[in-house]
Amino acid sequence: MNTPAPTLSFDDTLNLSLQALLHERESLETCLEKYPQYAAELKPLLQTVLLTQRLKKPVMSAARVDALQERLMQAFPDAPVQHETETPTLPVRRPVMIFAAWMGRSAAIVALILLATFGAGGGTVAASANSVPGETLYTIKRAWEDLILLFTSLIGRMDDMHLHLAHVRWEELQTLSQREQPIPDSAWQSFMQTFKAAYQQADENAQNDLIQVLADVEVAVNQAALPPTYRADLIAIVDQTRRETTDTLLTVQTPAATQEAETTQDAAAIEAVESTEIPTSSPVPTEPLMIVSTVTELVVTSAPPTRTPTPSRTPTPSLTPSSTSTPLTPLPSPPATYTRLPLSIPSQVIVLPTQTQDSSSLVPNKPDVPLPPDPGSGEEDPPLVPPMGTFDPIIRPTMRAVYATQTALANGAEQSATPDSP
């Protein structure tokens, strides 16, 4: 832009000049030539910027960073530990807040249509509004949604509707989880499809909202609420989401980039005589955190051998390691998120009972203590998608620790309470 617009204010001119000077590496003279009418006023300001830019950037020493981190980790409250008898459920999203967030940006007309129909006594349709997969009325609910989708496409607000439906699908999963009902494959498939559709059409705010949903789903993954097949699909979605969002969201300077810039600027810093500290040598990895973590878990935790894959499931390429019917690997490797960080947390190091141990000797006749499914027990096969509380193979390490500790304690207590025990 060599000729400035006649109405360009000085603030805008200054900002354009700063942009050229700081980020496009143009010279001061070139910037001033672009805006001759403002050159006299611009020059001292741009010179001041050039001087300020050369201030040396202080760096906290690596030793100090690590020491402070250690102190902070001690101050960090322990994660809330789930009781062994507690049924892991999907995290509850507050429907009112979801709706409010959605309403904030959605076409009011779509909301009114839904509200008027469901809320104003739409007969069977209204009755089906709270139905979940597996119920008779659910078919009506989905058919009505298809109709609304068709109508929405005519008024051009598909993004709002898909976002809404993604939340609806997620709430249905939560409802099933809270009722301790198995989640059918079709429900997961619907969630995945709706989520993809919603994300593809969402704007930045809606994407943030969906990312929060993903974070909740990630909790479900860790709580073993998600069947392995869909876990792999979810990983793919998260990965794709991360990449796409990186392209669209505002670029904020990363620590690595900052350090690189520091290196360049420090060479010419006007404080060259000041003492220089060694920069921290632990840049934060830029690879996606959760994806690495969950993939790692997928490789080491396989489904119990008693589970029979149904033909209706469509295997995903990334699922290959977990879809094998190898015996249950007793100890899943720690998530990759732990290994990425320089500080190891001793409290997380837990010795767990393995499959080679005699689990019956650990917990003799304790019906109230749930045991992991025994592959060779000959009992009735668990359902393909079992209720939340019984899906043990991918159980979280903290829960394993609680289980191990409490069963050992229970065993000890029982032994001491029994007079004729050896």
Next chain:
Amino acid sequence: MDRVEEQLLVAQAKRGEREAFAALYQAHVQAIFRYLVHRLNDREIADDLTGDVFVRAIEGLKDYTDTGRPFLAWLYRIAHARLVDHYRRTSRRPTEADVDDVPIPVEMDWDERMLRQQAATVLRTAISQLTDEQQDVVILRFVEGHRLEAVAQLLGKNANAIKALQHRALKALEARLRRTGLDIEALLAGLSS
């Protein structure tokens, strides 16, 4: 660290996963430290306050809500509150006299090392004389090198407000430097030669 990764880490940290918080800490500790050093002109105090900022972050994490702004913006807000608290406790902010007391090497035949040192001292002191908002925009925009939109997000303002703010900040800073007798043009020429 991109936004999605950051949001996932924040969600994990809120659930009590300390490794996630450690990753957030590693990502942002240097930015917070630099900000505090530039605002305080004192590494020791900046070091202490950096620790305070992250302790407060741990304490406030349970109430943290993602409003679409970077997590760093929240940390900057905590850091700013710590600064205000520090000034309140010490009842000491840099004054005009601090700038006037610094001897200014106006002749270019001074030793270059001393010239740089002095110029840096004058510049830092002059920055510390600006208003809070002006200091923030100078540090984030020109020292840290963030783009206008990023500064707007970090400070929770719109882009036009930052445009106006950076204009006022630069005018004030340039005027203060001129009053001290610092010849910016000559200094820049000397530094680049």
